[in-house]
Amino acid sequence: MSDRISEKLTELAKRRGYFFQSSGAYGGVGGFYTFGPQGAALKGNVEDAWRDRFAIAEGHMEIDAPTIMPEPVFEASGHLETFDDMLVECPECEESHRADHIVEDETEYEDAESLPVPEVEEIIAEYELVCPTCGAGLAGAAIEDFNLMFATNIGPGDSQPGYLRPETAQGIFVEFPRLKEYARNTLPFGVTQIGRAYRNEISPRRSIIRTREFTQAELELFVDPETSEPDLTLVEDVSVRLYPATEQQADDGSEVETTIGDAVADGTIADPWIAYFLGIAQEWYASVGVDTDRFRFRQHLAGERSHYASDCWDAESEIDGNWIEIAGFAHRGDYDLSKHQEYSEERFTVFQQYDEPKTVERAVVDPDMSYLGPEFGGDAQAVVEELETLAGRDRAAFEGETVDVEFGDETHEIPVEKTGFAVEEQTEAGEHVVPHVIEPSFGVDRLVYTILHHAYREDEVAGEERTYLDLEPEVAPTFVGVFPLQSDDDLEDEAEGIAAALRAEGLSVTYDDSGNIGRRYRRQDEVGTPFCVTVDYESLEDGGVTVRERDTTDQKRLPIDDLPETLSALRAGEVAFEDLDEE
Numbered sequence: 280m281s282d283r284i285s286e287k288l289t290e291l292a293k294r295r296g297y298f299f300q301s302s303g304a305y306g307g308v309g310g311f312y313t314f315g316p317q318g319a320a321l322k323g324n325v326e327d328a329w330r331d332r333f334a335i336a337e338g339h340m341e342i343d344a345p346t347i348m349p350e351p352v353f354e355a356s357g358h359l360e361t362f363d364d365m366l367v368e369c370p371e372c373e374e375s376h377r378a379d380h381i382v383e384d385e386t387e388y389e390d391a392e393s394l395p396v397p398e399v400e401e402i403i404a405e406y407e408l409v410c411p412t413c414g415a416g417l418a419g420a421a422i423e424d425f426n427l428m429f430a431t432n433i434g435p436g437d438s439q440p441g442y443l444r445p446e447t448a449q450g451i452f453v454e455f456p457r458l459k460e461y462a463r464n465t466l467p468f469g470v471t472q473i474g475r476a477y478r479n480e481i482s483p484r485r486s487i488i489r490t491r492e493f494t495q496a497e498l499e500l501f502v503d504p505e506t507s508e509p510d511l512t513l514v515e516d517v518s519v520r521l522y523p524a525t526e527q528q529a530d531d532g533s534e535v536e537t538t539i540g541d542a543v544a545d546g547t548i549a550d551p552w553i554a555y556f557l558g559i560a561q562e563w564y565a566s567v568g569v570d571t572d573r574f575r576f577r578q579h580l581a582g583e584r585s586h587y588a589s590d591c592w593d594a595e596s597e598i599d600g601n602w603i604e605i606a607g608f609a610h611r612g613d614y615d616l617s618k619h620q621e622y623s624e625e626r627f628t629v630f631q632q633y634d635e636p637k638t639v640e641r642a643v644v645d646p647d648m649s650y651l652g653p654e655f656g657g658d659a660q661a662v663v664e665e666l667e668t669l670a671g672r673d674r675a676a677f678e679g680e681t682v683d684v685e686f687g688d689e690t691h692e693i694p695v696e697k698t699g700f701a702v703e704e705q706t707e708a709g710e711h712v713v714p715h716v717i718e719p720s721f722g723v724d725r726l727v728y729t730i731l732h733h734a735y736r737e738d739e740v741a742g743e744e745r746t747y748l749d750l751e752p753e754v755a756p757t758f759v760g761v762f763p764l765q766s767d768d769d770l771e772d773e774a775e776g777i778a779a780a781l782r783a784e785g786l787s788v789t790y791d792d793s794g795n796i797g798r799r800y801r802r803q804d805e806v807g808t809p810f811c812v813t814v815d816y817e818s819l820e821d822g823g824v825t826v827r828e829r830d831t832t833d834q835k836r837l838p839i840d841d842l843p844e845t846l847s848a849l850r851a852g853e854v855a856f857e858d859l860d861e862e
C-alpha cells in the first residue's frame with residue numbers, strides 16, 4: 280500500500296478539504312497550496328501545539344514580524360549573496376530543474392547541494408544524465424546559481440528594494456536590540472515565531488512538501504557561550520533514533536537507537552543545547568501524531584552544514600520509502616547577531632556580569648573630543664563611543680600613528696594623541712557579549728503532510744473497504760460528528776442541541792444530516808474525526824445516544840447529559856473509550 284499513499288492522500292486531501300493547489304480557476308500555479316477547512320484547522324491545531332510546547336512551556340516569547348523586509352537585512356544575513364540553488368535548464372524543452380536533485384536522484388551522490396558547480400556539471404556529463412521532463416541529455420548545459428528570494432519594491436518606484444523573507448528567523452534577529460530589553464538583558468532567552476516564509480523554488484514538487492510559500496515555526500535561543508547550559512536531566516531518558524555523520528560515511532553505517540543521555544555521554548551529540556531540543560522535539564512530534572518508527576534525526580555532514588553552523592541535525596520523516604527533512608536544529612554561533620551588528624547601527628550584545636569584578640588593561644579615550652573638528656558635527660560623544668568599542672575590541676588598531684574610526688558612512692583617520700589614547704588598569708563588572716544562537720526550525724506544512732501520511736489507514740468494516748485517518752485528538756480538525764439518524768424534526772432538534780452543548784464545551788463539532796448514516800460515518804472517518812454521536816428515536820425516550828469510536832468502530836450507548844464531560848475527558852486523554860460504562 281505504501282507507495283500509493285501519497286497519491287491517495289492528494290486525492291483525499293482535495294475531496295475532503297485538507298489542501299489543494301491554489302488559483303485552480305486560472306490553471307493553478309506551481310508551489311502554492313490552499314488549506315481547505317479541514318487542513319486549516321489541522322494546521323492551526325499543530326501550530327497551537329507547537330506554541331504550547333516550544334514557547335509557553337519553555338517560557339519563551341513569541342513575536343509576529345512582517346514578511347517583507349528591506350534589502351540591507353538580507354545583505355547582512357548573507358541571503359542576497361548565497362541563498363542560491365543550482366538551476367539547470369533543459370536545452371530541448373526549456374524546463375528548469377535543480378541540478379543537485381537530478382544528481383542525487385540518479386547517482387550515488389547523496390549530498391550534491393554541497394558540491395561546487397563545476398563538479399556537478401562534470402557528474403551530469405559523466406553519468407549522461409537527462410532531463411526528467413523530456414529525456415533530452417543535459418551534458419554541457421550550464422548550471423546557474425539561482426537566488427531563491429522573491430524580490431519586490433517597497434513603495435512606488437524602485438528606490439527601496441525589498442524581499443519576501445525566505446525564513447522567519449531574520450525577523451527575530453533584526454529586532455534583537457529591542458527583544459533583549461524585554462528579556463531584561465538576561466541570557467539565555469528564547470524568541471519564537473510562527474509565520475510564512477517564501478522561496479522561489481526552482482521546481483516545487485511532491486505536494487505541500489516543497490512549495491514556494493510555506494509556514495515555519497522557529498525558535499531562536501540566545502545563549503551566553505560561556506555560561507548558559509540546558510537542563511539535560513529533563514530529556515536524558517528520551518529514546519531517539521539517530522543517524523550521525525560518522526554512520527552515514529561508514530560503508531555499512533546505520534541508524535543508532537539510543538537515549539539522549541547516552542548520546543551525550545558517548546559524544547554522538549556533541550552540543551548539549553541541540554541534545555536538549557532533539558529530546559523535546561522527539562516527544563512533541565510523537566504527541567501530534569508522527570509515527571516514531573518512521574522518524575529519525577540525521578546529522579549534517581561537514582560539507583552540508585552552513586559555514587557558520589558548528590553542528591546541525593535534521594528531523595526526518597519517512598514518506599513512501601523516502602526520508603524528508605521536516606525540521607532543522609542548528610547551533611549558529613554568533614554569526615547572525617555579529618552580521619547585523621556589523622551592517623547596522625545597533626548593538627547586538629548583552630552585558631554579562633562577571634561573578635566577581637576583574638581588573639583588566641583597557642585602551643581609554645579622552646571623553647572631551649570637541650577639538651576633533653567640525654566634521655563630527657558636534658556629535659563627539661558618538662565618536663567616543665565608536666572609539667571605545669574599538670579600544671575594547673582591538674588593541675592592535677592603536678599601534679599606528681592614526682586610528683581609523685568609522686563614523687556615519689565615512690572612515691576618519693584620527694591621530695592617536697588626539698584620541699587621548701592611553702592604557703589604564705580598570706575594574707570591570709562584566710562584558711558585552713554577542714550571544715550565540717541555537718535554532719530549532721520547524722516546517723509546519725511538511726509536518727502536516729507527515730501527520731496525514733502517517734495517519735492514513737485502510738481496513739474493512741462489515742465487508743466494505745474503509746479509509747480513515749488515525750489522527751491524534753489534539754490535532755484532529757473535528758473532534759466529534761453529531762448526526763440525527765434520519766430526517767426528522769425532533770431528531771434534528773435534539774442533535775442540534777447536543778452539537779451546541781458540545782461546542783459550548785470548547786469541542787470542535789461537525790453537524791451532518793445528509794445521506795445515510797453509513798456514508799456520514801465514512802465521511803468523518805476520512806476526515807479523521809475521533810468520535811461520532813448519533814441521535815435516534817430511542818434517544819428521545821431514554822436520553823441516551825450512540826457514540827462510535829473511529830479506529831475500532833466500537834459503539835456505546837451513553838447518556839446525553841454526560842456527553843460534554845465525557846467527550847472532554849476523552850479529548851484530554853483522561854479516559855479511554857473502552858473503559859467507559861454504558862448506560
Ligand SMILES: Nc1ncnc2c1ncn2[C@@H]1O[C@H](COP(=O)(O)OP(=O)(O)OP(=O)(O)O)[C@@H](O)[C@H]1O
Nearest residue numbers: 480488489490493604605606607720721722724725
Ligand atoms: N520549499 C519549502 N516548502 C515547504 N517547507 C519548507 C520549504 N523549505 C524549507 N521548508 C521547511 O522549513 C524548515 C527549515 O528550513 P531550512 O532552511 O532548514 O530548509 P532547507 O534545508 O533549505 O530545506 P530543503 O533542503 O528541503 O530545501 C525545513 O525543515 C522544512 O520543514
